[in-house]
Amino acid sequence: MLAALARRLAAGLAVVAGVATLTFFLLRLAPGDPVERLLGPAATAEQLAAQRQALGLDRPLPAQYAAWLARVAAGEWGRSIASGRPVRAVLGEAWPATAALVGLSLLLSYLLGIAVGAAQAARGGTRLDTALSVSTVTLFALPGYWLGLMLVLVFTYRLRILPSFGAHGYDSDALAGLARLRDLLRHVALPLATLTLVGIGGTARFVRGAMLDVRAAPFVTTALAKGLAAPRIWLHHVLRNALVPVVTLLGLSLPALFSGAVFVEAVFAWPGVGRILVEAVQARDYPVVMAATTVSAILVVLGNLLGDLLLAWVDPRIRHGTRET
């Protein structure tokens, strides 16, 4: 188990290093120059050259890459070209917002998705199953950014009960305690609902399939023949075993969820990593893009690792090494 974990960690590190390298060279190949954007159209060639030299952008690419690696290894992410602020501060403010949004929606969409999928499997073939199937296929097909806009249309523009952008109201600094929490919850409601609704569709579809697969296994027939009560069989025999593939999916769905968060953050102006990334790519703000992609790669790798650990916890066969992982 420990050896396997060490192998996974090493592979994860390789992925993060690969993402960073790929990003670095792709970004420099792209047309567009952060210095031109910084100095504006009136800048002379000498001014541009001086600024490039000051930022170290005139050196050969491999040298720049080595310098970046050395700085990052020392824990120094550099300064944003566009705003001049330290990248560490920019991302330090952003990543908790993304982690909170993604983490909460992952939790909610799995709890609700497992409940819906289990209900469907237990009532397989009935009207309830059909109705829920139609709903989950539709949720699964909803693009997050569009669902977000529709929720804004209903809850902000028509009902006027929820705010549509940002993480705080204008007066949040003046609020204290419960009022402040309420402000935060009101702001997180729509982006969270968007990500969660889209997530429920995929999870419920998967859980339903996994449970019906387990339902057909011989040991379930045995349990039935022994006269166990149906709820007990569904809960302890079917659901428990169906959770194994579901947990694998949990780790794998983190990259997809992060991708979804990029779009949803753009819609709701949620101050997270996704929004910063989109803005930085457009401004060719090299240090910020590099840091944001590296951080998102780390989050994704950690998510996959967490999925593996959860899997070992759910499935004793994996924990005790009696099954190939």
Added chain:
Amino acid sequence: MNPGTGRVTWMLRDKRGRFGAFVLAVVVLCALAAPVVSAGDPAAQRDVVATRFLPPLSTDLHGVVHPLGTDRFGRDVWTRLVYGARISLGVGTLAVLLSVAIGLVVGAVAGFSSGPVPVVLLALTDFALALPRVVLLLLLAALWRPSAALVVVVLGLTGWMSIARLVHGEVRSLATRPFVEGAASLGLRRTRILARHILPNALTPVIVAAALGIGNAIMLEAGLSFLGVGVQPPVPSWGNMIASGRDTLLNAPWVATAPGLALVLVVVACTLVGDALQDALSPTSRR
């Protein structure tokens, strides 16, 4: 009867498959016959001030009916929707074809060769699978001037990994089957065995994955266009239509609603066809 048509018949016997295939057929027909079923030019503007933001089912002062209303430039939303279908469906289909082509080659080579080649290819696949796709999409889309062709390439290059894994698994298991041994003992060349005997039998899960993948690709295309790095206006795509409707959500909600509904309908249809195909193709999972 050719086994392929038999499977399609099976798929159509399924209620979901019938519905999905019907929806896709209608959308494809509308897209192909766009000049016939719509007002013609998706970028046509007349008197902008008089014809902008007309609600659905209204008639403008030129006597033209707008079944889905008009946008802020007075352009007909229905016309843009059916012309946008050409872009969205075309980009989605081509991107998936590209993914399938790359995935087939990588998966087949990895599954049917020995030595360091499969190890390297599989490591590459796992690596690419672990990359955050949207980050890669954003970077790649920023590399060149945004266009529909760029979106096809970018989506194709970031979507082949699951296909490669599927094909690899199928090829590996088929390679040990007696009919492959038989073909080898007849002295057929390995490339011929792979192309004529193994790959046709490995296509089943690939078709299902492609059906599901088209829906996903259409959704991602719209997402990129929504962020402004995909298909560029004035060429209509469902994504940039949603993006342009975002600013007028309050006074003209139909501009963003119509392309979103079309998108959901098509993705649902792709998913249903994929599900039905899956059940039709693998008797064990038929429920």
